Amino acid sequence: MTETAAKTADDIRRLRAQHPEMRERDFARIHSISEAQLVAAEVGRSAIRLNPDVGVLLNGLTAVGEVMALTRNESAVHEKIGPYEKVVIGPMASMVLGEQIDLRIFPSRWAFGFAVEKAGEDGAVRHSLQFFDAQGHAVHKVHARPATNLEAWSLLVANLRHAEQTDTITTTPAAPVAALGEAADVAALREQWQALTDTHQFFGMLKKLNLHRLNALELVGEDLAWQLDATAVEQMFSAVAGSDLPIMVFVNNQGCVQIHAGPITTVKPMGPWLNVMDDTFHLHLRLDHIASVWAVRKPTSDGHITSVEVYDANRELIIQFFGKREEGNHERAAWRSAVEQLPLHNQSNAA
Secondary structure: OOOOOOOOHHHHHHHHHHOOOOOHHHHHHHOOOOHHHHHHOOEOOOEEEEOOOHHHHHHHHOOOOOEEEEEEOOOEEEEEEEOOOOEEOOOOOEEEEOOOOEEEEOHHHOOEEEEEEEEOOOOOEEEEEEEEOOOOOEEEEEEEOOOOOHHHHHHHHHHHEOOOOOOOOOOOOOOOOOOOEOOOOHHHHHHHHHOOOOHHHHHHHHHHHOEOHHHHHHHHOOOOEEEEOOOHHHHHHHHHOOOOOOEEEEEEOOOEEEEEEEOOOOEEEEOOEEEEEOOOEEEEEEHHHOOEEEEEEEOOEOEOEEEEEEEOOOOOEEEEEEEOOOOOOOOOHHHHHHHHOOOEOOHHHOO
16 A cells, blocks of 8 residues: 655645645645545644544444534535434444434445544634545544534544554555446346336446446436436526425435435525535535436336436536435425426537
8 A cells, every 4th residue: 555645744734834724625635635644644633533433433423412414525515414313333334314414324435534623713623523435535524513512522532532643644546446338238228227116226227237327327218317408406406495395415425425305495606616505404516517417217116206416527426316205105296397397408519
């Protein structure tokens, strides 16, 4: 294993002192280090290294009360405020199934953890727990709130404390991504797609066919997946914001999926960002990162389910939207109608 950058912890701290106002992720990218290396450089000062033990973390978080959970990728930031409740620990995947905080976690992707204390502009100390993958990319963060039980928080930090409190970590390059087929037997794809009885079977179908997700959408036919105009995301938010229509918003990275379920109220565009600023849900989405938007129809035992999927220029999934639905119930007609009325992709404008 080799470090992704030659900078020492002293180098990182010196550079950081020159740019204290810069966001951590932006600073790390500009200086060719990982965000985890930036945080690690403060171990022994404002950070404590933690074991990335998902079971200890989730069970401990149930005692701390209200917090803010944050999961992001390069193009979307998903923040939920509430308690960690209904924790389910599993060897391959763990879950938080609370009314507010709803997570799917893949522990094998978690490599580094830190407890961070940082003074805000008002002088108050901000507490956070930050976890990263082997490449040093953030997979999940937990931020304390005014109502957080800091005694339980401190106990959790003590239980997670790593035996080695070094200010340098060794990250590893991402493993080569296995090549996926760009073409498939369309008849087989359509047959298996139409045989789905649950949306969770979709990933298994793609794996069986050795097919990239976006390639499947492009191949399956417009009765099951159709491309929307690039403005469709903004128009979808305009259609649902302020209504009582509950939607589901999924943002994921390699180590975590975070889900919002409920109505959307306050949408505020700002520069390239589309922002949702509701009481317990904040979303920040880079509209300029959107390369394609798709409406997708999947059959289930409760009728077909409609989603909106958003992809970047690398053909990777940024964010997904569904109508909120209780198991055993049909999809809400209002959500289906909202998606089916979104503008179609104009082939004449395709780049």
